[in-house]
Amino acid sequence: MELFHEISQLGPIPDTVTYSTLMQGMCQLGRTSSACELLRKMLAFGQVPDLVTCSILLDGFRKRGKLQEALKLFQAMRNSKLELNIGCYNIFIDGLCKAGHIEAGKDIS
Structure with missing residues (x-):
């Protein structure tokens, strides 16, 4: 993150790939709130997710x-x-089912 802030101030504007990569790392560490903060920064700098x-x-x-x-x-x-693909649906349906909302998962279309 320190390198990201340094590059943001001195170098080119980070693009969607840069933000996505950092968000992936934050999510892998369980820091979804930090990933959401990066999304807000991304939007503030005109980058479209x-x-x-x-x-x-x-x-x-x-x-x-x-x-x-x-x-x-x-x-x-x-x-x-955005045109959602099967991967997006699978992620969401998996989350619903693991939370015990199997019927809701079946109803997603």
């Missing part, structure tokens, strides 16, 4: 059992211009 970025966050929420956050993000993804 893509399907990979959103899937990283969705998976991070799923792994931490943050079903409400995952639901909000999934709904935002469905309402956006």
Whole structure:
């Protein structure tokens, strides 16, 4: 993160890939709130999250059992211009099922 801040101040503006990579690392460490903060910074600097970025966050929420956050993000993804793929649906349905909401997982379409 220190290197990211240094590059952000001195070098080129970070792109979506850079932010996504950092968010992936934060989610792997269980720091979904830090990943969300990176998303806010990304948006503030005019970078648009893509399907990979959103899937990283969705998976991070799923792994931490943050079903409400995952639901909000999934709904935002469905309402956006992003074309969701089977991977996004699998992440969300897996989270629902592991949380005991199997019927809700069946109803996702």
